[in-house]
Amino acid sequence: MFWYRKFLGASELYRRYFQNGSSQIVRLEVQMSTPLVTLIVPCYNEVEGLPQLLSRLDTMRATVSMPRWEALFVNDGSQDGTGSVLNHTMDHHDWIRVVHHIKNRGLGAALRTGFQYAE
Numbered sequence: 001m002f003w004y005r006k007f008l009g010a011s012e013l014y015r016r017y018f019q020n021g022s023s024q025i026v027r028l029e030v031q032m033s034t035p036l037v038t039l040i041v042p043c044y045n046e047v048e049g050l051p052q053l054l055s056r057l058d059t060m061r062a063t064v065s066m067p068r069w070e071a072l073f074v075n076d077g078s079q080d081g082t083g084s085v086l087n088h089t090m091d092h093h094d095w096i097r098v099v100h101h102i103k104n105r106g107l108g109a110a111l112r113t114g115f116q117y118a119e
Contacts, residue, residue, distance in 0.1 A: 036066065036068040036069060037066070037068070037069040037070075038069070038070050038071075038072050038114075038118035038119060039057075039069065039070070039071045039072065040072050040074065040111060040114030040115070040118060041053075041071055041072065041073045041074070041114075042073075042074045042076055042107055042110035042111060042114065043073055043074065043075050043076060043078060043082050043086070043110075044075075044076045044077065044078055044082075044104060044110075045078045045079060045080045045082060046078065046080075046082050047078070047080045047081045047082045047085055050082065050085050050086070050089075054089055057071055058093070061095060069095070070095045070096065070097060070119075071095060071096050071097070072097045072098075072099065072114055072117060072118055073086050073090075073096065073097070073098045073099070074098075074099050074100075074101070074110040074111075074113050074114045074117075075098060075099070075100045075101065076101045076104050076105060076106070076107075076109070076110040077100075077101045077102060077103040077104035077105065078104075083098075083100055086098040097117070099113055099114070099117050101113065
């Protein structure tokens with residue numbers, strides 16, 4: 001018999017063994033389903049600076065020994081194509097998420113949105 005238990009963003013896989021009328025429960029593995037750290041990046045008309053930032057984050061992701069982190073970009077109503085670049089990047093990297101504001105709401109609102117959507 002197998003079952004999962006979720007706690008603090010992780011899933012544990014257990015198996016129950018039956019032997020000689022008694023049972024023993026063994027934890028098989030722990031699968032992390034949510035990131036340990038979420039980097040919130042507010043963006044407003046940043047299409048020119050995004051390639052350099054994304055390249056640095058990609059390098060950092062490959063070299064840092066903490067694999068469970070993500071970048072959450074909050075596009076704060078950009079008018080210059082920032083949203084399209086972020087969407088395209090999100091489609092190719094599983095550690096990037098994007099939230100869009102329809103219109104510019106300011107840095108404080110972008111940060112609050114990031115806190116709301118951070119896992």
